[in-house]
Amino acid sequence: MDGKRIIAPPKEVQEAHNAINSYDALTQWQPTNPSNLLSAHLLMMTGLVNDAGMYRQEGVGVMSGEQVVHMAPQAERVPKLMAELLEWLESSDVHPLVASCVFHYEFEFIYPFSDGNGRVGRLWQALILSKWHDVFINIPVESMVHQHQDDYYLAIRQSTQQTDSAPFIEFMLQMIFDAITEAKTSESEGLNAGLSEGLKLSDVDKVILAFIEQGHYMTNAQLAEKCGKSQSTIERRIKFLKGARLITRIGAKKTGYWQVKQ
Template sequence: MAKYTPPFTLSNKTLTLVAKISESIGRLTVQQEQAKLLRLRKVNRMKTVQGSLAIEGSTLTQQQITAILDGKRVIAPPKEVQEAHNAINSYATITQWHPTTESHLLNAHLQMMTGLVKDAGMYRQDGVGVMSGEHVVHMAPQAERVPKLMAELLDWLETCDVHPLVASSVFHYEFEFIHPFSDGNGRIGRLWQTLILSKWHEVFINIPVESMVFQHQEDYYAAIRQSTQKSDSAPFIEFMLQMIFDAITEAKSAGSEGLSDGLNEGLKLSPIDNVIMTLMEQDCYITNTQLAEQSGKSQSTIERRIKRLKDAGLIKRIGAKKTGYWQLNH
């Protein structure tokens, strides 16, 4: 009987991104000596956990996640604190798992969802639909098909000769399509893609791709929907590779700028940060598009730097997105 192969095509954009990421990750591995990686590991782990949980609706801030990482108590909904503890433990365990071993996948779900669902560590026993607001956007396969579908997917991952960047993205999409668990599919899918990538380059354990996905959350779900409509995961592959490339670019920037834990030691401003804040001082109603035009940087770069400045408490958005204004706190 023919083995299952997920349907996907490789676009020119995908092939270009694979080449660019491969080149960038090689440079990152060489440039960032172990001391820098150790120094950045904590803040990157915080970003990874906060980003992945925020996609699922968690309201915990980066400061709160950092406090939990440090073993401190935080005032927050108990469920969200439990989610954070579970995610921190799961990412701390990631090097002990192998991506094609089913028992490791079930163990990861057990760690990620302990105290949150009754069937942690087990495939779902009921039908499930993926909701967007009040609308069902995806009906997952019947529960009785899940063990076979997951066995086929894990077997494909183990035997395929596809580049890890593409294979990890295909797996991520197929995993979300199957929706094997009653809850926690999003965070496990993102965790497992990081695991697959870390077997290719260990440095991926310290690159917070999940944080980048959170910044483009609507596009993440749109890419999943487009792939389902086309019966081809190409849109999702392209999206995830772009997020991975952007996350690597930011990680390289953080290393070269000497960023340390910005929550405790302050953010070292880059030249573009100073330009952004100067432009905001001159016009507090300036938009991201105008900032990009006047600084000569891409809008995605502007959005990343603004988020970093906001997290560091240097700028604050007052009012609505369209009618509000910027307040500087330096």
């Protein structure tokens, strides 16, 4: 992400590139659009599986060692189950915090793709939450569960065993609460006082801040050119910097400019 060369197995490098591209595209998608969901899987799994962007065509089981812990629904049922889940998400009046968790669990239960279900499920919960509040663009679900992966999978298994998504919902809500609490605490302690992993200033953030300090008016396209990044990346980092109260807009949206807060 910082433009540095990485020495790692090609598959892991591909996974990282795909994840960065997927989160860069987050704002372009709608949570209830089935085509967007397939596009997200295609972007996340390009070069990793042969059926990227398509629902699975075979039966699958989730293994824990030698033990099958979950037999996913038959492949022929996947399109209908996913259509019903997306329709529920569109029509539900459940609060987005809870609805995003329910969707995430049901998505993992259906296991619609041959691979990448965890990554896409976490991406999609981040998308649902970001439509409710911009802060979740900068606190992705992937970061929330990174240090709690064992508990994450345990919560999924418990919900499946109980045929009740409550254990998973409770786990994810706790992760969200902890992430926001940590972010607020870090903000009050200052930029260099150990921001949470999801809110750490990147090299791109520092470059953007420096350029904004140098000139009163600079468009996102100009920032993208100076930073050597895509415009969608710049827009995402601008939202982060605004949410972290590091910059503020002066004037109207189209004619104003960004200013670093003193």
